[in-house]
Amino acid sequence: xxxxxxxxxxxxxxxxxxxxxxxxxxxxxxxxxxxxxxxxxxxxxxxxxxxxxxxxxxxxxxxxxxxxxxxxxxxxxxxxxxxxxxxxxxxxxxxxxxxxxxxxxxxxxxxxxxxxxxxxxxxxxxxxxxxxxxxxxxxxxxxxxxxxxxxxxxxxxxxxxxxxxxxxxxxxxxxxxxxxxxxxxxxxxxxxxxxxxxxxxxxxxxxxxxxxxxxxxxxxxxxxxxxxxx
Amino acid sequence: xxxxxxxxxxxxxxxxxxxxxxxxxxxxxxxxxxxxxxxxxxxxxxxxxxxxxxxxxxxxxxxxxxxxxxxxxxxxxxxxxxxxxxxxxxxxxxxxxxxxxxxxxxxxxxxxxxxxxxxxxxxxxxxxxxxxxx
Numbered sequence: 001x002x003x004x005x006x007x008x009x010x011x012x013x014x015x016x017x018x019x020x021x022x023x024x025x026x027x028x029x030x031x032x033x034x035x036x037x038x039x040x041x042x043x044x045x046x047x048x049x050x051x052x053x054x055x056x057x058x059x060x061x062x063x064x065x066x067x068x069x070x071x072x073x074x075x076x077x078x079x080x081x082x083x084x085x086x087x088x089x090x091x092x093x094x095x096x097x098x099x100x101x102x103x104x105x106x107x108x109x110x111x112x113x114x115x116x117x118x119x120x121x122x123x124x125x126x127x128x129x130x131x132x133x134x135x136x137x138x139x140x141x142x143x144x145x146x147x148x149x150x151x152x153x154x155x156x157x158x159x160x161x162x163x164x165x166x167x168x169x170x171x172x173x174x175x176x177x178x179x180x181x182x183x184x185x186x187x188x189x190x191x192x193x194x195x196x197x198x199x200x201x202x203x204x205x206x207x208x209x210x211x212x213x214x215x216x217x218x219x220x221x222x223x224x225x226x227x228x229x230x
Numbered sequence: 231x232x233x234x235x236x237x238x239x240x241x242x243x244x245x246x247x248x249x250x251x252x253x254x255x256x257x258x259x260x261x262x263x264x265x266x267x268x269x270x271x272x273x274x275x276x277x278x279x280x281x282x283x284x285x286x287x288x289x290x291x292x293x294x295x296x297x298x299x300x301x302x303x304x305x306x307x308x309x310x311x312x313x314x315x316x317x318x319x320x321x322x323x324x325x326x327x328x329x330x331x332x333x334x335x336x337x338x339x340x341x342x343x344x345x346x347x348x349x350x351x352x353x354x355x356x357x358x359x360x361x362x363x364x
Binding site: 051052053054055056057060063064066067070071074078 | 238241242244245248249252255256259308309310311312313314
């Protein structure tokens with residue numbers, strides 16, 4: 001029972017700490033953030049299992065790590081010099097289609113790894129690549145040579161349509177009045193559109209949303225589901 | 231620009247507040263452990279003196295008082311220090327009570343010395359020193 005309660009307390013505490021530390025995903029963590037994430041998980045599990053350890057011995061280090069993380073991310077945001085120390089700098093592994101041996105050696109990044117990364121990103125030949133940059137998060141960014149890069153609308157002289165933000169109006173039979181107001185329409189307009197699709201009630205709609213082209217997309221709830229709902 | 235400065239000040243204040251609260255909690259815990267262990271040690275010295283002069287009734291009365299004081303402190307100490315330390319003190323206190331009841335001078339004196347060491351160790355463990363940090 002004690003372990004159960006301690007687990008709940010520590011879970012809430014660690015979740016809040018992670019939430020306060022920001023939205024970055026594990027794969028995009030900077031080195032100092034990865035260290036904090038690893039330490040946090042270890043710190044929380046020790047007092048969770050061992051009831052002889054007071055909770056405060058887990059909570060104080062978690063709070064300290066959280067504060068340090070906020071402090072370092074704030075300082076690295078403001079001071080470039082510290083950003084270089086804590087986050088490092090991106091390294092160019094391929095420049096104008098030529099692999100930099102020195103950079104590979106310095107980063108202890110072997111050629112097999114590099115070629116594998118390139119293949120995974122859809123590039124089979126090193127000569128097709130203008131730049132390959134090893135980012136501070138450890139991910140590889142590829143900039144292909146101009147003639148090998150995918151054609152854009154501009155290259156094809158196509159006029160793109162302006163993209164609007166898709167807004168959901170009805171989700172699972174529930175109307176979101178706030179989102180409806182954002183689209184600039186009212187309930188009468190919505191009901192008219194629903195009637196034109198043969199739907200009389202909002203609760204019969206599974207999803208209704210204004211898509212990125214500005215059109216109203218409506219999907220009726222399955223007949224069986226409708227019966228259950230009624 | 232104003233908004234940015236305001237946001238920077240807000241973040242700095244949050245960091246400062248968090249750090250100062252952590253340090254304050256640490257200091258409060260340290261002071262509390264020092265004061266309570268000092269009070270327990272005073273009782274232990276009185277018991278030790280009475281055992282040396284074989285005042286067994288006085289020693290017994292003092293150890294009863296010490297036990298009730300320990301029971302009160304134990305609840306708060308459990309939230310602050312490792313429970314093994316608390317168990318060791320409780321165990322020794324029980325043994326000491328029995329040796330005093332049996333008027334066994336040698337065992338009483340040796341156990342009171344151990345008990346004193348255990349209690350002295352608590353604030354020492356939390357004291358800010360290079361020895362504790364490394």
